[in-house]
Each structure stands twice: as C-alpha cells, then as structure tokens.
Amino acid sequence: MLPAIVIEKVPRLIRAVRLLPSNANADAATVLADELAGITAMVAEKFTNDRTAEGIQRAQLLTIGGVSLGLEHMVRDEGPAIADTDDGDALALEILVEDGAEIVFQQGFRLVKDLAALPEDTLVGEYDNDIVYAQRRLKELFVDLCTADPGESWTGYERYLDQVRQRQDVQAIVDAANWLRRHHWEGAVNDPDLNAEGVIALAIVFGIEGSGRIVARTGTKEFEGFVGSVRKKKPDYDAGWAALLERIPPPHRRIVADRIDAYRNSTLLENIGGKMPLKQLFVELENFAGSEIDAEYP
Numbered sequence: 001m002l003p004a005i006v007i008e009k010v011p012r013l014i015r016a017v018r019l020l021p022s023n024a025n026a027d028a029a030t031v032l033a034d035e036l037a038g039i040t041a042m043v044a045e046k047f048t049n050d051r052t053a054e055g056i057q058r059a060q061l062l063t064i065g066g067v068s069l070g071l072e073h074m075v076r077d078e079g080p081a082i083a084d085t086d087d088g089d090a091l092a093l094e095i096l097v098e099d100g101a102e103i104v105f106q107q108g109f110r111l112v113k114d115l116a117a118l119p120e121d122t123l124v125g126e127y128d129n130d131i132v133y134a135q136r137r138l139k140e141l142f143v144d145l146c147t148a149d150p151g152e153s154w155t156g157y158e159r160y161l162d163q164v165r166q167r168q169d170v171q172a173i174v175d176a177a178n179w180l181r182r183h184h185w186e187g188a189v190n191d192p193d194l195n196a197e198g199v200i201a202l203a204i205v206f207g208i209e210g211s212g213r214i215v216a217r218t219g220t221k222e223f224e225g226f227v228g229s230v231r232k233k234k235p236d237y238d239a240g241w242a243a244l245l246e247r248i249p250p251p252h253r254r255i256v257a258d259r260i261d262a263y264r265n266s267t268l269l270e271n272i273g274g275k276m277p278l279k280q281l282f283v284e285l286e287n288f289a290g291s292e293i294d295a296e297y298p
Contacts, residue, residue, distance in 0.1 A: 010150060010153060012068040012071040014064065014068075016090075020032070039066070048062070062142070065147055067096075067108060068157070069107075070106070071104055073107060073108070073157075075092050075095065112146065124174060176196070179248070180252075184215065184216040202216060203256065204241070205269065209226060209230060211240075212244060212246070214244070220278075223278075223282060245257060245260075266288075267284070268284045
C-alpha cells in the first residue's frame with residue numbers, strides 16, 4: 001500500500017506574499033511590509049511581550065496566523081470555488097493590497113472574538129460572563145488558533161471552523177435550556193449557573209406525565225408526587241412527549257426531540273413506572289439533572 005500523500009499548506013499570508021514579485025509593484029510591497037510590522041508591534045504589546053526578542057517572535061507568528069485567518073475567510077467569501085487553488089492565493093494578495101493587512105487582521109481577530117463568545121460546553125457558570133475571564137479566554141483562543149510558523153503547515157482555519165460548528169451546537173442546547181427555564185411552570189428559573197443538559201433532561205422526564213407543563217427545576221417532594229402520579233395513571237410516554245414538544249418553539253424543538261430519542265430507553269424512565277424506592281430513584285434523577293435539582297433530603 002502506498003503511503004498517503006500529505007499536502008502541506010503554509011499560512012495563506014505566506015502563500016500570498018510569495019506572489020508579490022510577479023503580481024504587485026514595489027510600493028505595494030513596501031506598504032504591506034510596513035503594515036505587517038505595525039500589526040506585529042501591536043500584537044507584541046497586547047498579547048506577548050514587546051520588550052523581549054522571544055515576545056516579538058511570538059507576536060510575528062500570531063500576526064501571520066491572524067492575517068491568514070482573516071484572508072481565508074475573505075477569500076472563501078469572495079471566491080469559494082477557487083479558495084483551494086493557486087487562484088485563491090492570487091485573490092488573497094489582491095485583498096491584502098486593496099484592503100490592507102490591518103483590515104484583514106481585524107477580520108481574523110473578529111472571528112476569534114465571536115468564537116470566544118460562544119460557550120465551550122453546556123455547563124455555564126457565573127464566571128463565564130466575567131469580563132476578566134472572558135478576556136483571558138479570548139487571548140488563549142487567539143494564541144491557539146493563530147500561532148502560525150511561516151515555514152510549516154497551518155491548520156488554524158480548519159480548527160476554527162470545527163470549533164464554530166461545535167460551539168454553535170452547544171449554544172443551541174444552552175438556548176433550549178434557557179427557554180425551558182423561562183417557561184418553568186412555577187415561574188422563570190433565575191440562576192447564573194446552568195446545567196443545560198440537566199434542564200432538558202428534567203423537562204423530558206416530567207413530560208411523560210402528559211400534562212404538557214414544563215418542569216425545568218424540581219425538588220424531592222415534587223418528584224415524589226410526580227412518581228406517584230405516573231405509577232397510578234400509567235400514562236403514554238410518547239403522548240406526553242408529543243404534548244411537551246407542541247409547547248416548544250421550532251428552534252428548540254429539535255434539541256429536545258433528539259434528547260427524547262436518547263433517553264426513551266433509559267433505566268430511569270423504566271424505573272419511574274416500576275417499584276424502585278423513591279430515594280434510590282432520586283439518586284438516578286440526580287445523575288441526569290445534577291445541579292438543577294433542589295435536594296431536600298438531609
């Protein structure tokens with residue numbers, strides 16, 4: 001078997017600059033060099049250490065990655081069909097010359113900033129909205145995605161796209177959980193800490209009762225009453241979930257429906273209709289909903 005062919009692609013900025021001698025005049029090259037030097041100085045001041053040679057070198061790598069990230073995005077916007085060809089590099093150079101490297105860098109940094117604003121996971125804490133923490137998270141993400149060696153293959157843009165997809169999926173789950181909280185049957189649940197999967201799990205568990213009410217937070221006494229009702233009435237779980245989904249708007253319905261499919265054969269739902277003692281059953285519920293439960297037992 002022949003070894004797989006690995007095509008290395010150095011950062012887009014480097015590929016575009018290599019075209020300068022045959023595609024731009026000396027003045028354009030000088031202006032571009034000055035702009036890149038200015039960006040590097042700014043990055044060194046804000047993100048590395050502008051007083052050491054190591055800091056300047058790291059700033060240079062971040063400048064290359066930041067501009068390359070912006071270029072990749074702009075090239076794919078303007079010429080998606082040629083983005084992965086030599087013509088894509090020519091378009092990148094054209095963007096650099098016409099728009100300026102600073103504009104391109106700002107575009108790249110804006111992509112990272114918007115990405116950093118999306119949640120990484122479905123456990124959201126009060127600290128996630130803290131300004132100091134948000135700045136640190138942005139810096140770490142910028143360094144991770146935009147550190148680009150001019151002589152080595154760079155995958156920052158591909159990793160950026162992967163993270164966008166992942167975080168948008170997480171955001172959809174968080175948004176669905178927040179909607180359920182706002183429509184909790186006893187009134188909106190206001191809590192800076194959020195276990196989004198836990199909120200959705202609670203709504204699905206209580207949904208089997210068939211009343212259509214939305215439960216986003218519970219305690220032991222309410223859960224006891226719920227279990228007693230289910231064991232007495234033996235409701236149709238699917239009919240109850242259908243009633244629940246009818247109350248949920250389309251943007252969040254898919255998320256809840258996916259979780260229903262995942263939970264429908266769970267031992268928790270099986271045991272709710274069975275004979276498992278309530279204390280043991282409540283422990284199982286905690287495994288699903290965690291901090292979204294107000295425990296009342298000592």
